[in-house]
Amino acid sequence: MAIELVIGAVKALVVLLLVLNVTGSMLWFERKGAALIQDRIGANRAAIFGVGRRMGLPNLGLINTLIADPIKLFTKEDFVPAGADRVLHSLAPFLALFPVLVTFAVVPIGDVLRIGSRTITLQAANLPAAALYVLAVLGVGVYGVALGGWASNNRWALLGGIRASAQMISYEMAMGLAILAVVVTYGTVDLQTICRMQGGVWFGWLPRWGIVLQPVSFILLLVAGIAESKRVPFDLPEGESELVAGYFTEYSGGKQAVFMMTDFAEVVLVSVLITLFFFGGWQVPWLYADGFHFPGPHGAFLALPNYAVAILQIIAFWVKTLFFCLLQILVRWTLPRLRYDQLMGLGWKGLLPLGLLNLVVTAFVVVAVGGR
Amino acid sequence: MPLWLFAFFAIIAVVSALGVILQRHPVHCLLALALALLDIGALFIGLGAEALGFLQIIIYVGAIMVLFLFVIWLLNLQREGLATERIGLKVIGTLAAAALGAELCALLVHAGPAPAAPLPVDYGSLRSLARLLFANYLVAFEVTSALLLAAMVGAIGLARRIPGTNAVAAPPSDVADRLRSAAG
Amino acid sequence: MNTLNLANLGFAWLPLLPLIAVAVGAAIILLVGVRLEDEDSAGLGILALGVLLVSFVCTLFTIGVNAEAFGGALLTDDYTAFFEIVIQAAAAISVALSLDYAADNGLAGAEYYSLVLFAVLGMMLMAAAGDLIIVFLGLETMSIAVYALAGFVRREARSSEAALKYFLLGAFSTGFLLYGIALIYGATGTVHLDGIRAAIVARAASQPYLELGVGLMVIGFGFKVAAAPFHAWTPDAYEGAPTPITAFMATGVKLAAFASFVRVFMIYLGPAAAQWSGVLWVLAALTMTVGNVVALVQDNIKRMLAYSAIAHAGYALVGMTAAGSAAAVLYYLVAYAFATLGAFAVVIVLERRATAGLRIADYRGLAQTRPGLAAAMTLFMLSLTGVPPLAGFVGKLYVFAAAVDSGHVPLVVIAVINSAISAYYYIGVIVAMYMQEGTPEIEPSGASPGVLIGVAIAALAVVLIGIAPTPYMNAARDAFAAAAGPPAQATAFAR
């Protein structure tokens, strides 16, 4: 009993730390990505005390972003405007961040790890209805942004908050339909099972990843996910030319940092979901529980111990996730912003019918093929 | 669900429900209600109705309450004054409600529980819920589609612009100056 | 894992057909109406009439079937068919009354008529319901559509306000009804009406839960049929709503609510009658008295008819207290529905704007300007009073006789006194039309063919049903007998 609790706590801590670090690193990736696209160096003053550069070492930008930026942000003055709802103003950033972070609790980052006679599932919380949990938690996430805008007692902030929440619940429909199509395909709402079912190969070489079965859902989830994280081209809630900075106009210091972190955490979350549903999650191509079974006429086999398989899986998971994070950064710095009516039109007239159609087709195919 | 957990959620539920009816600002009422609904969703899960609990949170907290929030903002509702009219009637009504509640509780406690029946293995799973919806309650399920369509048509019929005018209904001029004290 | 087998559910098209016709019709009207201007909505009204006709024909096929489908969710018996036909008739007349009204007031036709049909769908479901879930969903489909219809004249503050009051109190009562269903479910372990009756008969139901549940359901239904003391919304909602919708609310909604109320209570909760007949007794006495006494002082005809509707709910409740008089209640409701529809049709002719032409004083001298209308209105008022040989009289006779048979003499005495009181305000209208010479301030013009046809049909029905009551009473009797028949007889024919 006690050991179970310890294992659970360790798993939760590991997942949380991983997520926080990836999220923190996103800021640096974002700056470097922007620089790459705009043909400049970007974030080039990030050496600690200048030591690194003096000794001819590369910049320590990433580390600096993870350590110095938070220190700077959290020691800034925390300003609450006059007439604001003080309690809600302080609560809102955390209401925004918390749901995103707890979503990661149900994300499987690997299959199983065997230590002695004990089998540990590499998932912080083993919830059977995990897909529903993800949708529920995302739904609650609207409140942080909405209330942040309202509690600031600022017109632009309120408009930003309204835009943000309208956008989020609109695209939640498309997101839900995308996830539902996957759920129908695999016949389960358990994320770990969905990952396991993506193991193995078709035709002897093609990994059974979800993208092959649900390409439309993938597009839906990607677009809706970017809209959900309120980033370009869907960043109207904070459209600086119209709304100053949208719902966090009146935020500064640590609380603003929390809002910013929420955005990045959402980017990571969307990448994680895409990885889970469409790119095999922790599956490594041709890697099975006992090692690699390479395709080909001779079928080379490389045996691996369980811990090596688990480590490879965890690495594969985060590499895939990181890839989609970078893809989102690329999108963010490439595309122009939509108009608000275009945004709503895309959500309701584009993605929603597409998602419904996809779901219906999926259902028919599943009945015709599987008859589950 | 262990008793201490129930007590925890029950206290949150009652406190937030009281918040709904005691808070003066509509947004605060709404937040209290959202918390109560979230809490009720948690109680569902505690009762084994896992899928339903999440559905409750997705639909109620994630969608319906946000709709309320929009309307409160759209109408720019402010703090509400205390009731001034027919206060006696309202107090009597509330006392009656409280009496009803006391009676209800007394009776329910007195009723004595039937022994909890053994549960099927997949009790409360999405699969079992879906199976019932598409089999035993097929008609009811189909009726909900008509119900939702009717609600959509009704809401659009009520809220769309009056044809030929740019504005929605023009407010009577004598109430225009009451904008400030709207609903206050 | 076995796949779903629809045949095992007792899947059957027949009981669904009238419902599907209405639902599909509503969708077609929405689609057709997309390109139509609001002023041209009369065509959509005709289309809605056609849909109701199709549904009626489908209903005819279900007469005499007496079966259940979908595992008892829908009951296809004569009781269902009886109410479906009456509801279709009420809806058709309401639509006929709307034809010009909707166009003149610039109401969005597609939305308007499709909502009427959705409401009809809900009403028919309430009549056909074999479990409490369908009762609940039917009630809500009907209510939600009617809430929206009540507030459909958006220019009129009164219309919006009426919708708001109707909606708030309606939703409030839904809470009570649903809690009642919850407690009955807790007491009996099922929501199927058959199962509930079986549990009560076998004394397997937990008594406190059952008592509370029945009480809360009485409150919920009491709101819907506008029984005192749950009637507060009625006058406001009836006065503010567009008049054709008021007619629809006063007849269709009430018919459907009673269809469900009578079926659930008199048949399936019948074994527990001891727990509710006393409550209904008090409710009936209170409702009649409040309705009639307050109607005396009304000067607005729509409000007066609203209180009259409350009073008539009281008379119907008198019938419900007597075990043997369910058929009388059915007959009574039909008589009431036609007279009320006719009265509202006349009101529409005289109504100029939402506020003008609605005073009872405006009816002075109508006998000179529009003798035909005045005569029809006289018929409706006399029928509502209960003057022989009109339908209202025969209905009251049946109901009161049944109540006397069950030993509710004091209640019948109250009812008769109330009838006498009601004569005062009903005949007040007739006096205004015939005796008072005062120049009518309101020019009754714009009587459209639809309205006149509505008046004519209602007048004809009031007279016919009154003069030759036997076939209608027999139909009501058969309907109730079919519903109350032994459950063994009701087998799913699709198996």
Add this chain to the structure above:
Amino acid sequence: MTPLNYFVVLSAVLFVIGVAGVLLRRNVIVMFMSIELMLNAVNLAFVAFGRQLGNAEGQVIVFFAITVAAAEAAVGLGIIIAVFRNRMTLNADELKLLRW
């Protein structure tokens, strides 16, 4: 394990709080919120009964009740907006064009 009766009693308490809210508050939107609270109290009772009886019917009804609540919210809020546009108030005591 918590006795299931406790859940039913909790639902009764929440229901009564909702009823009191409808009676006491003047802002119609808060009255509507109180009604939503009542409906949710009922839902809790359904789920508790369903757990006690070991059948999932209670959950099915709650599913429908949630659907109905969503539909009701759409129409109800539409009506509330229409009233506000006409009258510029949502105070139940001031909505007296029609006598209550």
